[in-house]
Every structure is written in C-alpha cells, then in structure tokens.
Amino acid sequence: MLTRLGKEIHPALTIEHSVGSGMINGPGGRVDPRWLTEVAAQSTYASVIRLYDVSPQLAIPTMLDRVQVALRSITPVPGHDCC
Numbered sequence: 001m002l003t004r005l006g007k008e009i010h011p012a013l014t015i016e017h018s019v020g021s022g023m024i025n026g027p028g029g030r031v032d033p034r035w036l037t038e039v040a041a042q043s044t045y046a047s048v049i050r051l052y053d054v055s056p057q058l059a060i061p062t063m064l065d066r067v068q069v070a071l072r073s074i075t076p077v078p079g080h081d082c083c
Contacts, residue, residue, distance in 0.1 A: 002015055003015050003017070003047070004045070014047050014048055015046070015047065015048070016048040016049075017048065017050070018049065018050040018051070019038040019049075020053065021053055021066075023055040024055050024062060025062055025065055025066070030065070031065065031070075036069060039070045039073065039074075040070075040073045043070075043077075044075075044077050049070070051063060051067060051070065054066075
C-alpha cells in the first residue's frame with residue numbers, strides 16, 4: 001500500500017522495502033526459504049529491495065549468496081523495472 005500511495009502522490013519518490021533476516025544464512029549457509037518467498041513477493045511491487053543484516057566477519061559471502069538466490073527467484077513483471 002505504501003508503494004502504491006507514494007507513486008500516486010509523488011511518482012518520482014522511491015520507497016525502499018526490506019525483509020528482515022538473521023546475520024548469517026541458515027543451516028548449510030543457505031537463505032531461509034521463507035525469506036526468499038517474501039523477497040520474491042516484494043519484487044513484484046518494490047522499486048528497491050534492501051538486503052542487509054549480515055555479520056561483519058561473513059558479510060561478503062553471505063550477501064553474495066543472498067543476492068544470487070534473490071535474483072534467481074524473481075520473476076520479471078511486465079512494465080516493472082526490476083533486475
């Protein structure tokens with residue numbers, strides 16, 4: 001609702017969305033399927049999705065894993081500028 005309302009009031013406004021998660025990925029070092037489902041759902045309406053909350057010691061591999069899994073799960077929506 002916030003994204004829709006923001007675009008109605010001020011089309012140039014960018015509203016960032018995010019899905020909270022732990023500082024490290026789950027067992028086996030992989031992302032939680034529930035997190036991934038929510039990221040994929042947000043990609044259908046969000047202009048920007050923030051991926052964050054990573055442990056400083058494992059920031060690079062954790063974030064790279066999250067980004068690649070998220071991008072693979074997103075289905076392009078016609079007319080939506082994503083990916």
